Amino acid sequence: MGYETVIGLEVHCQLLTDSxxxxxxxxxxxxxxxxxxxxPVCLGLPGSLPVLNKKALEFALKAAIALNCEILxxxxxxxxxxxxxxxxxxxxxxxxxxxxxxxGWIELPxxxxxxxxxxxxxxxxxxxxxxxxxTGRIEHATYSLVDYNRAGVPLIEIVSEPDFSSPSExxxxxxxxxxxxxxxxxxxxxxELGSMRCDANVSVHREGEGLGxxxxxxxxxxxxxxxxxxxxxxxxxIKLIKSGGRVEQETRHWSEPEKKTISxxxxxxxxxxxYFPEPDLLPIYVDEEILESIKSDxxxxxxxxxxxxxxxxxxxxxxxxxxxxxxxxxxxxxxxxYFGDAKSIAxxxxxxxxxxxxxxxxxxxxxxxxxxxxxxLLTLIKDGTISGKIAKKVFSIMFDTGDDPDxxxxxxxxxxxxxxSEIEKVVEEVLSANxxxxxxxxxxxxNIFNFLVGQVMKxxxxxxxxxxxxxxxxxxx
Amino acid sequence: xxxxELPAWKLGKMMESGEVTAVEVVESVLSRIEExxxxxxxxxxxxxxxxxxEAEEIDKRRKGGEKLPPFAGIPVAVKDNIxxxxxxxxxxxxxxxxxxxxxxxxxxxxxKSQKMIIIGRTNMDEFAMGSSTENxxxxxxxxxxxxxxxxxxxxxxxxxxxxxxxxxxxxxSDTGGSIRQPAAFCGVVGxxxxxxxVSRYGLIAFASSLDQIGPxxxxxxxxxxxxxxxxxxxxxxxxxxxxxxxxYSTMLEDDISEIRVGIMEEYNAEGVSEEVIxxxxxxxxxxxxxxxxxxSVSFPHMEYALPCYYIIAPAEASSNxxxxxxxxxxxxxxxxxxxxxxxxxxxxxxxxxxxxxxxMMGTYVLSSGYYDAFYLKAQKVRTLIRHDFExxxxxxxxxxxxxxxxxxxxxxxxxxxxxxxYLSDIFxxxxxxxxxxxxxxxxxxxxxxxxxxxxxxxxxxxxDILKVSYKLEQELKERGLYHGI
Ligand SMILES: [Zn+2]
Numbered sequence: 001m002g003y004e005t006v007i008g009l010e011v012h013c014q015l016l017t018d019s020x021x022x023x024x025x026x027x028x029x030x031x032x033x034x035x036x037x038x039x040p041v042c043l044g045l046p047g048s049l050p051v052l053n054k055k056a057l058e059f060a061l062k063a064a065i066a067l068n069c070e071i072l073x074x075x076x077x078x079x080x081x082x083x084x085x086x087x088x089x090x091x092x093x094x095x096x097x098x099x100x101x102x103x104g105w106i107e108l109p110x111x112x113x114x115x116x117x118x119x120x121x122x123x124x125x126x127x128x129x130x131x132x133x134x135t136g137r138i139e140h141a142t143y144s145l146v147d148y149n150r151a152g153v154p155l156i157e158i159v160s161e162p163d164f165s166s167p168s169e170x171x172x173x174x175x176x177x178x179x180x181x182x183x184x185x186x187x188x189x190x191x192e193l194g195s196m197r198c199d200a201n202v203s204v205h206r207e208g209e210g211l212g213x214x215x216x217x218x219x220x221x222x223x224x225x226x227x228x229x230x231x232x233x234x235x236x237x238i239k240l241i242k243s244g245g246r247v248e249q250e251t252r253h254w255s256e257p258e259k260k261t262i263s264x265x266x267x268x269x270x271x272x273x274x275y276f277p278e279p280d281l282l283p284i285y286v287d288e289e290i291l292e293s294i295k296s297d298x299x300x301x302x303x304x305x306x307x308x309x310x311x312x313x314x315x316x317x318x319x320x321x322x323x324x325x326x327x328x329x330x331x332x333x334x335x336x337x338y339f340g341d342a343k344s345i346a347x348x349x350x351x352x353x354x355x356x357x358x359x360x361x362x363x364x365x366x367x368x369x370x371x372x373x374x375x376x377l378l379t380l381i382k383d384g385t386i387s388g389k390i391a392k393k394v395f396s397i398m399f400d401t402g403d404d405p406d407x408x409x410x411x412x413x414x415x416x417x418x419x420x421s422e423i424e425k426v427v428e429e430v431l432s433a434n435x436x437x438x439x440x441x442x443x444x445x446x447n448i449f450n451f452l453v454g455q456v457m458k459x460x461x462x463x464x465x466x467x468x469x470x471x472x473x474x475x476x477x
Numbered sequence: 478x479x480x481x482e483l484p485a486w487k488l489g490k491m492m493e494s495g496e497v498t499a500v501e502v503v504e505s506v507l508s509r510i511e512e513x514x515x516x517x518x519x520x521x522x523x524x525x526x527x528x529x530x531e532a533e534e535i536d537k538r539r540k541g542g543e544k545l546p547p548f549a550g551i552p553v554a555v556k557d558n559i560x561x562x563x564x565x566x567x568x569x570x571x572x573x574x575x576x577x578x579x580x581x582x583x584x585x586x587x588x589k590s591q592k593m594i595i596i597g598r599t600n601m602d603e604f605a606m607g608s609s610t611e612n613x614x615x616x617x618x619x620x621x622x623x624x625x626x627x628x629x630x631x632x633x634x635x636x637x638x639x640x641x642x643x644x645x646x647x648x649x650s651d652t653g654g655s656i657r658q659p660a661a662f663c664g665v666v667g668x669x670x671x672x673x674x675v676s677r678y679g680l681i682a683f684a685s686s687l688d689q690i691g692p693x694x695x696x697x698x699x700x701x702x703x704x705x706x707x708x709x710x711x712x713x714x715x716x717x718x719x720x721x722x723x724x725y726s727t728m729l730e731d732d733i734s735e736i737r738v739g740i741m742e743e744y745n746a747e748g749v750s751e752e753v754i755x756x757x758x759x760x761x762x763x764x765x766x767x768x769x770x771x772x773s774v775s776f777p778h779m780e781y782a783l784p785c786y787y788i789i790a791p792a793e794a795s796s797n798x799x800x801x802x803x804x805x806x807x808x809x810x811x812x813x814x815x816x817x818x819x820x821x822x823x824x825x826x827x828x829x830x831x832x833x834x835x836x837m838m839g840t841y842v843l844s845s846g847y848y849d850a851f852y853l854k855a856q857k858v859r860t861l862i863r864h865d866f867e868x869x870x871x872x873x874x875x876x877x878x879x880x881x882x883x884x885x886x887x888x889x890x891x892x893x894x895x896x897x898x899y900l901s902d903i904f905x906x907x908x909x910x911x912x913x914x915x916x917x918x919x920x921x922x923x924x925x926x927x928x929x930x931x932x933x934x935x936x937x938x939x940x941d942i943l944k945v946s947y948k949l950e951q952e953l954k955e956r957g958l959y960h961g962i
Contacts, residue, residue, distance in 0.1 A: 040580050044800050046573070046681040047560045047582060051715050081796050081843070083820055090799030146804065274843035276852060279685035279793055281715050 002207045003238050007170050007200055007230060008162035011177060012155045013187040014125065014195040015059045021124045021154035022050030022093065029149035030193060034130075042152035044088030049280050052077075056154040057100070057284060059186040060122045061294050063156055064101025066180050066301055067117045071101050073286055077122075077278040082271055085146050086127040094123035094157075096275045100284075106160075106180070107303065108172045109320050115173050116161030127151040156187075162201060167230030171223050174198055175324055179302040182326035191222050198226055203247070204237045212237065213247040217261060219254045229254035233261050305329055312342040318350055327365045328354075338375025341382075348374060352392060356399045368402030369395070377405040389462050390414050417464045420472065423456070426464065427472045430455045441477060449473065480505035481642030484695040485551045486702055486726075488645060492539070492550050499532035499539075499550030499594070502645070506552045506596060509642040517619050519638035521557050521567060523597035528552060531594045548702065549592035554644035556635050557598040558605055559690065560679040561585050568681050569613035570603045572827025576806045582679020583714065584648060584690050584707045591706050596644055599634030603829045604798060605655055605683040607631050608901040611892055612831045619888065622664055622926060626885040629659030629901075635693045636663040646703055647693040652683045653786055654880070654905025656691045657917035661929020662885035664919040664960060666946075667693045668700045669905075671936045672912035673718035675704075676711030682797040684790035685716075687909040697918065697947040701725035704939065723940055729947040736941055738764055739774040739873030741904075748900060750883045756920045756928030757879055763952045774869040774876055778861045779907065783899060785862065786906045788842050788855035795839025801827060834895065863911045866933075874941045879904050880917040880929025904931055914939050918946045920953060921960035 017027055023041035040048040064071055078096035104117035127148035131141035138144060158177065164170040178189035178196055189196040198220055203212035217233055220226040232254075237247050252261040300308075302323045309319035309329070322329050328349065335345045349364075353374070357364060377398065381391050386409055397408045409415055417423060430452060431438055441448040456469045480488065480502050491497045507525050514520060535550045555561060558568045560578035562585070567573045581589065588595070602612040610618040610633025618633045620626040621641035628637040632649030636659035639647045649656040651669040660667025668691045675690045682688060692703035705725050711717045740761060745754045764771045803809035803823030813819040828836070842851035869876060881901050891898045908915040914934040919927035930949065934942035953959040 043805065045579070045806075046566070046568075046576070046800070047558075047578070047679040048580075049678050049714050049716075051713060079796050081799060083799065083802060083816075085802075085804045085816060088800065088805065090802060091796055272845050274796070274840065274845075274848075276792060276796070276843055276848070279716075280682075 003204045003241075004207055005165055005167075005234050006162045006203050006205070006211060007164035007167070009160045009164070009170055009173065010199045010201075011158045011160075011174065012197040013063075013158070013181050013189060015056050015154040015156060015186055016188060017053055017055045017059060017154055019053055019055075020152035021053050021056050021122070022152055025152065027153050029153065032149050034145070034147035034149060037149040038151070042088070043148055044090075044151075050093060050278075052281060052284070053154065056122060058290075058294060059154070059184075060100045060120065060156050061286065061291070062184050062186055062298065063158070063181060064104065064120050065295060065298060066184055067101070067104040067106055067120060067158065069101030069104030069117060069120055071286060071291060072098055074098065074283055075100055075121075075286075076283040077281045078275045079278050081274045084126070085144070086129050086148075086151070088127065088148055088151055092124060092126065093278055093281070095121035100156075100286075106173065106176060108169065109176055109302070109306065109323075110172060111169060113163075113169065115163045115169075118159040118161050120156055120158045123155050123157060125150050125153040125155050162203075167227045167234065170200065170230055171227045174226060175223060176302065179324055179326060183299055183301050183305070185299065194221070200226070200230060202230060202233045202237070204234055204241065206241075212241075213249050215247060215249065216251040217254055218251060218264065221256065225254060225256055228259065229261060232259065236261065302326075309342070309346075312336070314343050314346045318346045321350060322346065325364070327363060331364045331371055334371035335374045338372045339378040339382075341378065344378055345374065348378065348395075352395055353399075356396070360399075367399065369398045370402075373398060373402075373404055380405055380409065384416060384418065384465065385409065386414055386416050387462065387466060389457075389466075390416065393462070414463060417460055418468060420468060423460070423464050423468050424472055424476075426456055426459050427469065427476055430459060431476060438477060449477075452477075479509070479642065481509045481645070483645070484699045485548055485645045486698050488551060489547045489549070493545075493547070495539075499535040500529065502550060503528050503532040503552055503594060503596070506642065506644060510597075513621065513641050513643060516624055517621055517637055517641055517643065518616055519554070519599055519618055519634045519641065519643050520597040521569065521600050521615050521634070522565060524564075524595060528594045528596050535592055535594075546591040548706065551593050552596040552645050553588055553593045554596055554599045554635055554638040554647035555585070556601055556632050556647070556649045558601060558650055558681040558683075559585060559648055560681070561595060561598070564598065566598065566681065567615070568604045569601045569615055570801075570827065570829065570832065571614040571808060572801045572823065573807045575808070578679075580679065582690075583676035583711045585679060587707050587709075588648075593706075597638075599632070599638055599644075599647060601634055602631035602655075603832050604681070604794070605631040605650055605652055605688075606794070606831050606835055608654070608658055608898050609886075609888075609891065610634060610637075610659070611888065612829055614829060617888060620663060620885050620926075623885065625887055626926065627662065627888050627890075629662030629881070629885060631655040631659075632667075632693060633659045633662075636660050636665055636667065639663070639665045639693050639695060645695070646699055648690060648703075648707070649693050650680055650683075650688055650690050651905075651909065652687045652689075652790060653909050654902035656693060657905050657915060657929065657931060658881050658902060660693050661880035661917045661919065661927065661931075664921060664927035665693055665695055666697055666700045666919070667691065667917045667929075668704060669908060669915045670704060670708060670939060671718070671914045672909075673714075673716050674708045674720070674722075674914075674937065674939070676709070676714040676717045678711055678713035682793075684793040685797060686793060687786075687790060689909070697916075697943060697950050698726060698729060700916065701729055701943045701947075704943075718937070720937060725940060725943050728940055729944060731944055733944050733948050734769070736769075736875060736945055737873040738769050738771050738945065739869060739876040740771055741876055741878030742773050742775040743779050744878045748882050748903075749879060752884060752922070752925060753879045753882060753928050756922065756930065757877070759920065759922070759956075759958065760877060760930055760949065763949065763956070767948070767952065772873055774873055776862075776865045776869070776907070778858065778865050781858045782862055782907045782910060783903055785855045785858040786902075786910060787838065787899065788851050789859065789910075791835040791839030792843050792852050792855075793839070795836045795843065798828075798832065798836055803827075831895070859910050862907055866907070866911045866913060866935075870935050874935065874938065875945050876933045878931050878933070880931040881905070884926035884928060908933050912936060914942055916942050916946050918950055918953075919960070920958050922958055927960070
């Protein structure tokens, strides 16, 4: 008898507003001196009061619209009360009974499965604890430090229905969600830097039986980590049930170095957050006018963009990859303006370009090669100025220097040789230098032909036009 | 007459005409502090030297021909729960000891821009929880009219300072009567504005949906002028109202014959003392002689106001006071096993008994399983009380009743019985629950302790109650029921 898996995700995205959710401090806190990006409001100093950043609400509404949610005309903030040193007021201002949006859905790009969105709400981020030990973990620390630079940064929490039946579906969803918030321009969705965070609820049960006990998973800081953690947890639970054990309702922490989940706290310590309406803030009213103005200002979303890319002549799979990161899609579209063959541009981006970026650890928008330069490089191939092979070399130099391809070709003397007599001379030299090869070709070893082409190319440092080389060789041999 | 006995509007004029200097005014107040403070203990801290320096600066500028605001140089006392940049602020709690506010409350910004001089921070019930200023970690304040009596609370320090001449005017805060009841006990004027008229930014929260800053003054004219200074929309307080502040002080002498006066039917309910009932009846008589039609109005849900308040206020307080955990500011503990021990130690030693009681009540009523039965129900009752007022205000514009069921009671008399203490605010609490405006003005009779006359107005009905109380104040003077200091 098989097992079925049920997974739901809770995703937090930091919003790219200029200022924090309830004060004027910047949201750009990464790398700043601890506790310098703060004010009385986000420090929760006595007497301070929150004032809602309207931009954050607008961003949350954008997300709710993109996720096909029902938008509620009236919602309000609540206080979620709990003690923790990273929470300066000892309560988090969040939403509770009435979120910004609810009952939405998202269609997965590959499996085309529809995943339900339970709710999306707005809340504030907490500060960060630093445990000054080698491991950086609290259990080894004799004291901890707290940095409130992040406190009050706006977050949206997006809660999915438990609609995933496998870890890979969950990952697919998360990638699509990231792409959506990127395309909306409301979050950069960077999991490594924590601007996108994901918790999961996982349970397994025997086929045909009722739902199993839910375990909450935390601390997955990449797409890979999410999938690994879910796979581990699903297996752990199945093993446990098979061996006659019982899954405990608890929170578990994914340890990336140990590649396993560790129990964090059990149900018996479940907290009572004593939610109540935040008296320092007014209710939020979203009228038709605001909603219409946001709707009329919605950018293109990944699903549509994929379709459009396909209609430009590239494969579905390539289109999907190009949309996973909005910046790649943007680059692609810009380059196509300079070189009309979308398929070639896509092949270059997904091939050599992403390879170089990975090696250099760069994002496409940070690359020295600008879209018009990539377009120009492909034009040089098309008009026969350089061969495809030389183009790879030119690209590599472009990637390192940011120079224009024309300049590199000229500087390095890489213009293709198309003059037949010049190539004929080289072919003859190669033939006389390789009598054995010629012999075995004539005896029927057809693949020796490519070896001879290669020798000619090598002798011309790759500059000879390979078609001309083939043509001449064919005749001479 | 000593300068410290005069109201601010008079001193302002005298300073402007050059009759007295700001230094003389400040010196007069400081000498009064010197004389009385040891017994009264109105202040947690007096800023004597700075106040004199500021006064010198003002005199210099005035001499140089500069036109200064009318209250420039007036010494103002500030309740120790309103943030003044660079100054300690304690809420009369041990837990905030050593905390220095890095910013000015909006009202402080406003009084500073008027060149008023902050003379000190006044004693109060810890975190404004109390009605006698006995719940202070820094000692009790005594009633200047009878030092065996309490000054009322929680703004007891502010009221006592104004009553004794240790300040010319003061700022207090009112969550359930904390401005009006001590004003009544000390025989001065206390004003609680409509919720949202005065910014709460920089007021250390007790119960956010009820708290409101207001003035404590020697007369109604000063109350109107102070309100004009501190009121107004503030972008730092989301709950502040987007209204233009009227020039209250220029409208005081306007005709009041159009204003319909109501008398709260329940003024002579059980527990209201004889002298208080007599005081109210005196007022009714004044209006009758003035040929003002006085109508009786009833409040069917009056008896639920107190229990409703004692659910909502502690609920909000339990959350507002959770931040005092020894992590960022105030008292802390150097060596603890873990964070829980830090919280426990700091909060156990830092909070007083009444604050702990209310935190526990508030935590309880918000707990899952109790929320609906207590907090949610209290919110519904709050709506009913609001409706009571709405109904009453169809027939009348202001409602008169007692500020407190009794005059000032003895120190220590009610500390053992919290309920008897809570009952002291039974007439003031409804205005906070409804978010409307109210004033207390004193009636002195036969050398007894004063009775507070409570005049409640509509939301943003400040001008009506100011006009009525100004007129009443004039009539009390006529009848010899008024007592300056
Ligand atoms: Zn801030």
